[in-house]
Amino acid sequence: MYSDSEENYLKAIFHLERFSKEGVSTNAIAEQMQTKASSVTDMLKKLADKKLVNYIKYQGVTLTNQGKKTAASIIRKHRLWEVFLVEKLDFSWDEVHEIAEQLEHIASEKLVDRLDKHLDFPKFDPHGDPIPSKDGTFPERNKVLLSTLKAGESGICVGVKDTSTSFLKFLDKNGIALGITISVLDREEFDGSLEIKVGDEKMTISQLISSNLYLKTN
Amino acid sequence: MYSDSEENYLKAIFHLERFSKEGVSTNAIAEQMQTKASSVTDMLKKLADKKLVNYIKYQGVTLTNQGKKTAASIIRKHRLWEVFLVEKLDFSWDEVHEIAEQLEHIASEKLVDRLDKHLDFPKFDPHGDPIPSKDGTFPERNKVLLSTLKAGESGICVGVKDTSTSFLKFLDKNGIALGITISVLDREEFDGSLEIKVGDEKMTISQLISSNLYLKTN
DNA sequence: TTACTTTTTTAGTCTTGTCTAAATATATTT
């Protein structure tokens, strides 16, 4: 239906739209896609011709309903494949993104449906990110950054904000994974670092760490 | 590493090489790939530059060792994914080829290894075709066409020669699948049709059917 | 061997997606 490149642009615009009330800028897309602004302009015209984006010269773009629907379907495929790789093929959560970037472009509605069923209809991917349903709705979950908790509070790890390999490997090394309970024992106001308990282990983490971990509080 | 298009050409040449002692002709490739001879010539030059084929103008092509290795790895991926689709996602054997045509181009050695393990290292795909090992060797199996059996002989169905949807659906409808035992009750010499027993059912099949079914005889 | 047919290659064009360099529009300072 759409080329890999078109799909990647739609996905990038979709993600950028969540952080800007205005239309998404050409430069923002260029940075996200690791490409040049002029290439973005070219593609925006093509996507506009296909009614996937609303594009006005110099004003940035927004996705049309069709564009949103398409982007959600690609994100759905990406995250379902990530679940597959972790749950069925024993990949670790820092290895799956690159492969899912390829698998998300495989076109077969039946394949996605069967995969979804095979995985028992997961609602969240290995990084805690929501998997949109077929109609494009994203499951919501109350979650807060670990950095916002006060001493004495605790919660269950349900997601990561930073999904870089180095961060994920750090978490692995320290026994932090989705589903793990984390309690804040003490907070150092000077630098925002936290003393926390992960399982039975006590450790101290920086603000950078705590502001990239999502918890579900009770 | 190589583009989807390059991989598809390598695969086509690989399959055509098995039937011709000479180099594979431009027209043969064009027909197999559903493209024009001039497009094939263009691609052969590119593949020759990359040392994947031995190409001499007007003389046809053969794969180099590197070309053979690459082709085998694509076929390996294609067939492993076909097994996955049938065994894990409950697709029928007539539905998997198209999807595998896409999945075979996903690049990740680790993914293929894990998939292989997940499927318990299958040696043959859902159509009975051999799955090459990592080093490119194809498992061999003694098999004969059902059409070559005499009255009174029998064997186990281990593969199909024609893998078209219509043929596979015909087999499904008549209870013929890999692993099923088929006995030849009688042969009509006039048109080569056979009276056979499939499980407990007796039926008569044309020469066209029997010459597309592979059996392993005892 | 010459004439005719078929196969293969070449020449030139097109589309997609990318790039650089230059032009133009918008935003920010002074």
Place this chain on the structure above:
DNA sequence: AAATATATTTAGACAAGACTAAAAAAGTAA
């Protein structure tokens, strides 16, 4: 408001992969 800086678009080019039409080579028949 004018000058300057930044963002965006345009113009022109390129590579990959495909196509058509024409030329050239190879194969076949008379």
